Amino acid sequence: MSDGQIVVSGLTKQFKKVRAVDNLSFTVEPGRVTGFLGPNGAGKTTTLRMLLNLVTPTGGTGTIGGRRYADLSQPLRTVGAVLEASSAHKGRTGRNHLRMICAAAGFPNRRADEVLDLVGLTPAAKRKFKGYSLGMRQRLGIAAAMLGDPRVLILDEPANGLDPEGIRWMRGLLRTLADEGRTILVSSHLLSEMELLADDVVIIAAGKLVKQGPVTEVVDGMAHVARVRVQTPQANELVKALADTVPGTTVSRADDGTLTVIGTEAATVGRTALKAGVELHELTTERPDLEDVFLDLTAGKAAIR
Amino acid sequence: MTTTTAVAPTVAFPDPGPAPLRLIRSELIKIRSTNVWWLFGIGVVLFTALALVVWTLIGNSQIDTAAAAGNDVFTPSQGTDAAQIAAERQQFAVEHDLSRTLISVAAQIYTSGQFFGLMFVMLIGTVLITNEFFHQTATTTFLATPHRTAVILSKLATAMLAAAFFWIFTTVLSLATGAIFLSAKGYGTQLDQWPVLRAILFNGLAYALWGVLGVGLGVLIRSQIGAVLVGSISYVAGTFLIQPIVFLIYTFLIKKTWVLTAMVAWPAIASGIMISPEDAYPYAPDWWVGGLVLVGYSVLFGAIGTLITRRRDIS
Numbered sequence A: 001m002s003d004g005q006i007v008v009s010g011l012t013k014q015f016k017k018v019r020a021v022d023n024l025s026f027t028v029e030p031g032r033v034t035g036f037l038g039p040n041g042a043g044k045t046t047t048l049r050m051l052l053n054l055v056t057p058t059g060g061t062g063t064i065g066g067r068r069y070a071d072l073s074q075p076l077r078t079v080g081a082v083l084e085a086s087s088a089h090k091g092r093t094g095r096n097h098l099r100m101i102c103a104a105a106g107f108p109n110r111r112a113d114e115v116l117d118l119v120g121l122t123p124a125a126k127r128k129f130k131g132y133s134l135g136m137r138q139r140l141g142i143a144a145a146m147l148g149d150p151r152v153l154i155l156d157e158p159a160n161g162l163d164p165e166g167i168r169w170m171r172g173l174l175r176t177l178a179d180e181g182r183t184i185l186v187s188s189h190l191l192s193e194m195e196l197l198a199d200d201v202v203i204i205a206a207g208k209l210v211k212q213g214p215v216t217e218v219v220d221g222m223a224h225v226a227r228v229r230v231q232t233p234q235a236n237e238l239v240k241a242l243a244d245t246v247p248g249t250t251v252s253r254a255d256d257g258t259l260t261v262i263g264t265e266a267a268t269v270g271r272t273a274l275k276a277g278v279e280l281h282e283l284t285t286e287r288p289d290l291e292d293v294f295l296d297l298t299a300g301k302a303a304i305r
Numbered sequence B: 001m002t003t004t005t006a007v008a009p010t011v012a013f014p015d016p017g018p019a020p021l022r023l024i025r026s027e028l029i030k031i032r033s034t035n036v037w038w039l040f041g042i043g044v045v046l047f048t049a050l051a052l053v054v055w056t057l058i059g060n061s062q063i064d065t066a067a068a069a070g071n072d073v074f075t076p077s078q079g080t081d082a083a084q085i086a087a088e089r090q091q092f093a094v095e096h097d098l099s100r101t102l103i104s105v106a107a108q109i110y111t112s113g114q115f116f117g118l119m120f121v122m123l124i125g126t127v128l129i130t131n132e133f134f135h136q137t138a139t140t141t142f143l144a145t146p147h148r149t150a151v152i153l154s155k156l157a158t159a160m161l162a163a164a165f166f167w168i169f170t171t172v173l174s175l176a177t178g179a180i181f182l183s184a185k186g187y188g189t190q191l192d193q194w195p196v197l198r199a200i201l202f203n204g205l206a207y208a209l210w211g212v213l214g215v216g217l218g219v220l221i222r223s224q225i226g227a228v229l230v231g232s233i234s235y236v237a238g239t240f241l242i243q244p245i246v247f248l249i250y251t252f253l254i255k256k257t258w259v260l261t262a263m264v265a266w267p268a269i270a271s272g273i274m275i276s277p278e279d280a281y282p283y284a285p286d287w288w289v290g291g292l293v294l295v296g297y298s299v300l301f302g303a304i305g306t307l308i309t310r311r312r313d314i315s
């Protein structure tokens, strides 16, 4: 087993009324970026906080490199976490915020300046936290996570509040860190961003695991959510034929007359058209993206609890 | 893509040092890097200065009275109540004995600013905890140190350090003022008198215990405003409300002296009993009972608070 592997096993959290996380198990491998996805209220934050010993699980365990967070002798040297944007004292400067963490962890003060530089916050180092923009706060959080040069990074919606350049910067940073062999677990709602960044995904809904695996495999395994684009001068006939002979398909029509068929493959559409004597000008399969897959997998489970 | 790459260490870290010292240093940085520090500092300086003015003025007239008093004889006023007579007798004795007056005046001056000083130290202890939740820094703190008991203990130690600082600071100020005042009146510093030294030392103990009490209060009441209000109100009320109320109960409801003795259960009164060289009030228990009550509260609050903090979900 590699050092930086995260293993979540049977993790469960019952809040008073809500079962936020329900017998959840998955693993996160080093050297890869793992996207942790789920609708609002799916239990992502709760899972990450249980992994970091901030929330006590009702059952199950989460380990990092085989140990529970509380058992790590120097936690910040092993794990860096970015949890919420607002967690610094309003009246404290960014630099002092980092120095206070350095003191607790036994890091030299120069680390504070080094990570400020890393996230591009040096100009604001001596400004108070209350004057930071959302993106600056997020960068300070990332700086804090990097203080101990950790081999595992856990980030809860780190792209929140970052501008496009900031998002690209973070993508590059996480990519580089993963390529250095570190473990990156990052929760996000930005599915197109995750499709660019993540190697693996863990998708949960209503506290339960829905799917885990490499992004390409997960997407390829979901060919049935592919969209088939059709150009035809006899749109109405085709729509009727599909409705009559291929149940479960939905067809939408764009302004320019292009039809998009969801719920079946191009071959079926072609065969149906042939049988119905419908003339086709174009028949293309559009590979589903992560968003299509995500929405299909979590359909009906996305309700906020 | 490989999955077994060993992470090359890119940064060299020196030995982190012992955890308790690290935590206390971190707590001190937290205090120093915000406004709390000098706001409370200015408060204590102002109130100590004010108290010094008041106590030297009162002391001045008390010393003059005692020095002028001849051979008056104690005669109790109309009441036949034992507690009242005892109180009057004690007052009479103090007022007519110059050496006792000097001692009590010196003790009073040397512990100037105590009333608000103790409250400020308590509030610092409280804010050390409640700030973590108010500003959502608890996450950061507990990520750096997942051992929550260690965090609470370091906050207790930090509160006591702050208490020691305030005590030394106010005591130096008061010693200088008191010594000048007494020698100007032609008397010695009284620092060779045990009751005076005792007052100064126990003042320090009171500072430390109130710091601890404040931390306990902060853990019990997580809300910043709630904890600060409960703390300061019960502190001030102890002095200005509880005592009169208990005396009313004693006079009109339960005419037993244990009612008066039992007042020690209120922390602010326990503290007064512990510090006071004379009986703080008639039928007050011994000083050490007050001390034990304060220590008891500190341990109780601290233990309950630590247990709660260990189990609490930080989200």
Ligand SMILES: Nc1ncnc2c1ncn2[C@@H]1O[C@H](COP(=O)(O)OP(=O)(O)OP(=O)(O)O)[C@@H](O)[C@H]1O
Pocket: A015, A016, A018, A019, A020, A038, A039, A040, A041, A042, A043, A044, A045, A046, A047, A304, A305, B313, B315
């Ligand atoms: N401290 C708490 N007390 C009670 N219920 C909670 C608490 N924290 C979270 N929950 C509930 O647990 C469920 C999961 O919440 P969680 O914050 O883990 O979801 P999430 O996946 O992070 O959602 P989002 O995408 O909106 O951030 C929600 O229904 C939420 O209301």
Ligand SMILES: [Mg+2]
Pocket: A044, A045, A046, A156
């Ligand atoms: Mg969340």
